[in-house]
Amino acid sequence: MEQVIANGLYLGAQYALIALGLTLIFALMNVLNFAHGQMYVLGGFVTYVIYGQLGLPFVVALIASAITLAAVGALIEIYLFRPVIRKSHREESTMLLAAAIAFFLDAVILLLFGEKQRGVPKILDGVLNWDFRIIMPYDRIAIGVLAILIIAAFILYMQYSKTGRAMRALAQDRVAAQLMGVQVDRYSMIGFAIGAMLAGVVGGLLVTITGVNSGIGGPISIKAFMMVMIGGAGVVSGAIAGGFILGMAESVGLTVFSGYGDVTYLIIFASLMVFLAIRPQGLMGKPWG
Amino acid sequence: MGIEHNSNGGSKAKPAGSSLAATSLKIVGALLFAAFVLIVVPMLINGAERWDLYYTLTSVALLSIASAGVWLTFYIGRINIGQAAYALIGGYVSAILVVDYGVSFWWTLPLAGLTCAAISIFVGLPILRLRGVYFAMVTLVFTEVAKMAALALPITHGASGIANIPLPGALEIFGLTLIPDFNTLENSRYAFYILSVTLMLLCYFMMYRLVNSRMGRLCYSLQQNEELASSIGVNITYLRLVAYAISSFLGGIGGAIFAAISQSVYPSSFAVADSINFMLNCFLGGLGYVLGPMLGTFVLYFGWDWLFQTGKYQLLIFSSVLIALMLILPNGLLSIRLWGKKS
Numbered sequence: 001m002e003q004v005i006a007n008g009l010y011l012g013a014q015y016a017l018i019a020l021g022l023t024l025i026f027a028l029m030n031v032l033n034f035a036h037g038q039m040y041v042l043g044g045f046v047t048y049v050i051y052g053q054l055g056l057p058f059v060v061a062l063i064a065s066a067i068t069l070a071a072v073g074a075l076i077e078i079y080l081f082r083p084v085i086r087k088s089h090r091e092e093s094t095m096l097l098a099a100a101i102a103f104f105l106d107a108v109i110l111l112l113f114g115e116k117q118r119g120v121p122k123i124l125d126g127v128l129n130w131d132f133r134i135i136m137p138y139d140r141i142a143i144g145v146l147a148i149l150i151i152a153a154f155i156l157y158m159q160y161s162k163t164g165r166a167m168r169a170l171a172q173d174r175v176a177a178q179l180m181g182v183q184v185d186r187y188s189m190i191g192f193a194i195g196a197m198l199a200g201v202v203g204g205l206l207v208t209i210t211g212v213n214s215g216i217g218g219p220i221s222i223k224a225f226m227m228v229m230i231g232g233a234g235v236v237s238g239a240i241a242g243g244f245i246l247g248m249a250e251s252v253g254l255t256v257f258s259g260y261g262d263v264t265y266l267i268i269f270a271s272l273m274v275f276l277a278i279r280p281q282g283l284m285g286k287p288w289g
Numbered sequence: 290m291g292i293e294h295n296s297n298g299g300s301k302a303k304p305a306g307s308s309l310a311a312t313s314l315k316i317v318g319a320l321l322f323a324a325f326v327l328i329v330v331p332m333l334i335n336g337a338e339r340w341d342l343y344y345t346l347t348s349v350a351l352l353s354i355a356s357a358g359v360w361l362t363f364y365i366g367r368i369n370i371g372q373a374a375y376a377l378i379g380g381y382v383s384a385i386l387v388v389d390y391g392v393s394f395w396w397t398l399p400l401a402g403l404t405c406a407a408i409s410i411f412v413g414l415p416i417l418r419l420r421g422v423y424f425a426m427v428t429l430v431f432t433e434v435a436k437m438a439a440l441a442l443p444i445t446h447g448a449s450g451i452a453n454i455p456l457p458g459a460l461e462i463f464g465l466t467l468i469p470d471f472n473t474l475e476n477s478r479y480a481f482y483i484l485s486v487t488l489m490l491l492c493y494f495m496m497y498r499l500v501n502s503r504m505g506r507l508c509y510s511l512q513q514n515e516e517l518a519s520s521i522g523v524n525i526t527y528l529r530l531v532a533y534a535i536s537s538f539l540g541g542i543g544g545a546i547f548a549a550i551s552q553s554v555y556p557s558s559f560a561v562a563d564s565i566n567f568m569l570n571c572f573l574g575g576l577g578y579v580l581g582p583m584l585g586t587f588v589l590y591f592g593w594d595w596l597f598q599t600g601k602y603q604l605l606i607f608s609s610v611l612i613a614l615m616l617i618l619p620n621g622l623l624s625i626r627l628w629g630k631k632s
Contacts, residue, residue: 032422034565080612088619089577092368095425096572097615099565103608111605218561222433225426233422266437269430276427277415 002133008251009244010140013147014202016243018220019227020154020236021198027171027234028191030091031081034098036199037220038105043069043200044212045113051208052120058208065204066197073196076101077189102217109214119211143205150201151240154194158236167191171234226272232285241283319494326486331479343478347550349590350485354492355543356570356582358536363576364500365532366512368421371428372540372567373559374435375405379541380548380558384451385444387549394457395468398545405541406534413533417526420515432564439556450555457549481550488546489583492539497579499535508532573614575621584622 018040025033033039043065051061084097124138158164166187169177178184203212227246231238246268253264276282334342355372362369379401386392386400416427439445456471468484471477499505507528510518519525548554570589574581592610596603618624 026422030422032425080616084615084619090620092363092576093572093615093619095368096569097612099569100608100611100615103604104612107602107604107608111601222429222561225429229423229426229430233426263437263441266434266441269434269437272430273412273416273427273434276419276423280419280423 002130003135004251004255005248006134006136008248010136010144010247011251012244012247013144013151014206014243015223015227015247016151016240017147017198017202017205018224019231019239019243020151021195021202022224023228023231023234023236023239024167024198025192025195026228027236028167028195029077029081029085029094029188031085031094032098032225033195034095034221035076035102035105035217036195036224037217037222038102038109039069039072039196039199040203040206040220041109041212041214041217042072042105043203044207045109045118045203046200047204047207048113048118048120048212052118058123062201062204065200069200069203070193070197072200074189074193076196077192081192082185082188102221106214106217109217113214115214117211117213118207120208123208140209143209147202147205150198154198155236163187163190226268229272229276229282232282235282235284238282238284323490326490327483331482340476340478343476343482344550345590345594347478347482347485348547349587350482350489351543351546351550352567352570352590353583353586354485354489355540356567356586357492357496358539358543359567360571360576360579360582361496361499361508361532361536361539363571364505364512365508365529366420366515367417367529367533368425368568369428369533369536370425370561370564370568371431372536373561373564374428374432375409375537375540376544376547376563377435377439377554377556377559378408379405379544380554381439381445381451382541383545384454384548384554387454388451393460394549395460398542401545402538402541405544406538409534409537410530413530413537417529417533429561429564432559432561436556436560445556448556450553450558451548452553454548454552454554456552481546485546488542493580493583500579504528504531569611573611573622575623578621578623581621581623588622 018036021039022033022036025031025036046065046068047058047061049061050056050064051058080097080101081094084093085091088094122137122139124142126138128134128136128138128141158168166177166182167190169180169182170184170187170191174184206212223246227242228239229242230245231240231242249268250264253267257264257267330346334340355376358375359369359372382401382404383394383397386397387394392400412431416424416431419427440448445451456477457468458472459470460468469480471480474480500508507518507523510523511525511528515525544559548558551558566589570585571582572585573589574583574585593603593607596607599606614622
């Protein structure tokens with residue numbers, strides 16, 4: 001039992017971090033970032049190259065992942081999303097763009113890093129064994145704690161920094177924020193960069209445990225969508241709640257239904273649809289986004 | 290009234306005289322196109338002996354039928370990323386009935402569509418209340434649900450899928466053979482081509498009529514403002530259910546024929562990527578035009594096929610072109626109007 005909860009918390013912390021980036025981008029620009037999973041994979045590969053192949057310290061690799069993805073996110077916002085949003089008749093067009101970017105990143109990742117599953121050396125050795133009730137490797141604990149610290153830092157940044165306040169204003173009401181003198185373009189760009197950066201950081205964190213391969217971008221995106229839907233799109237607290245709920249559900253489901261094969265996800269998906277039928281905006285979302 | 294049928298579902302009143310001329314022009318154009326795809330294209334293929342093109346074009350026709358369904362949900366203002374689920378259900382309904390129960394393919398085809406429509410009403414009743422990204426994400430999840438259900442349920446034969454589906458038999462009414470048994474034909478690909486293209490023409494004709502009918506106008510009002518439409522007495526719940534059911538019906542039909550052609554169906558036959566492709570087809574052709582999904586499917590499918598020769602750069606070039614198209618023509622291919630008709 002304790003083991004299941006510990007696994008759930010660990011998974012949840014990772015998931016929440018992924019969902020945070022997605023929900024931030026959605027809140028600021030009303031864009032559903034299909035490429036989020038690919039950004040995660042890219043972050044994982046940057047860490048793999050710097051930490052696994054070049055042998056530099058893990059922290060350096062993680063920061064490099066963050067910076068790379070922030071740059072990629074900023075460029076994508078400036079040169080792709082901004083012109084398309086300006087010119088298109090229907091806002092759904094951004095979804096095509098996002099899907100095309102997802103394909104593009106997939107192709108780039110495949111060309112640069114190949115299709116093999118890649119792993120890196122453990123960052124910490126040893127296993128925590130608490131009376132055989134919780135058995136967890138130290139590196140998982142470290143990654144989980146790091147993820148929670150980053151989430152906390154993100155929340156503080158959004159609450160207390162000037163940039164964070166500007167972005168929250170944008171998410172609340174774009175036009176009003178603009179009238180109050182918030183530079184909409186600039187903060188959209190920063191928001192997109194931070195969202196992409198978070199995806200990259202999780203990629204970098206998780207590569208040390210699960211490894212990374214070029215094909216997992218799509219499934220990660222779908223998981224991120226689910227978390228955002230559980231919690232409510234565009235709400236930071238919702239993304240965190242969604243991440244932990246999904247992590248817990250997965251951990252419990254895999255234990256309880258281990259005898260029935262791969263039904264955990266079927267049950268999670270089906271109950272999500274029932275849940276959304278009752279509460280369309282998720283746990284904490286605003287109705288109709 | 291003064292509102293005339295205008296091309297491609299755009300709403301603009303025009304003088305009656307020119308509209309009549311435009312209508313007859315359109316009829317002639319449609320007939321020419323039908324003759325072209327049903328007679329000229331097979332002749333060209335036979336002449337060039339490129340039999341593989343039959344299969345490619347059949348796929349395009351079937352995918353564009355499913356895409357037309359997605360387009361209709363776009364028309365009522367919903368982003369539908371769940372069409373692959375219905376294609377999969379349609380494929381399975383047809384395959385199970387043909388293989389396990391020995392029903393004739395020609396009966397399973399409408400049944401597949403109707404099953405999908407029935408399921409879509411059941412699913413759509415709650416989820417059609419959602420809008421925007423919420424609806425998009427739920428339908429995306431639904432695609433996964435369908436795939437996993439296909440893996441888990443006993444009736445679908447799980448991961449091994451259903452292989453060895455027999456080719457469609459003869460369709461006879463009162464002893465009169467309407468469609469010959471596909472097994473007796475020397476070229477079943479040609480038969481499938483004619484079947485799919487005929488259905489595609491029919492589907493787009495119906496879609497055009499639908500969009501330009503009273504119901505089409507009402508659907509358009511949903512796209513623009515649901516509350517307003519509701520406030521002046523439009524039954525929005527009913528309309529979006531009907532539109533979604535038609536959309537799913539088309540998905541089921543497309544999937545059923547696909548299963549018959551490939552003579553197999555697996556849980557992975559239609560996945561999330563297909564759902565996204567259906568959506569891309571609509572976007573690429575243009576969301577404001579009935580014929581958009583047909584053109585979009587054609588360009589996307591052939592573009593992808595043609596890029597096969599670039600080997601490992603296929604996806605890179607393909608996605609770059611998509612992004613470039615988005616930047617240049619964010620409103621779809623059909624938004625280039627060479628003859629300067631601005632909507």
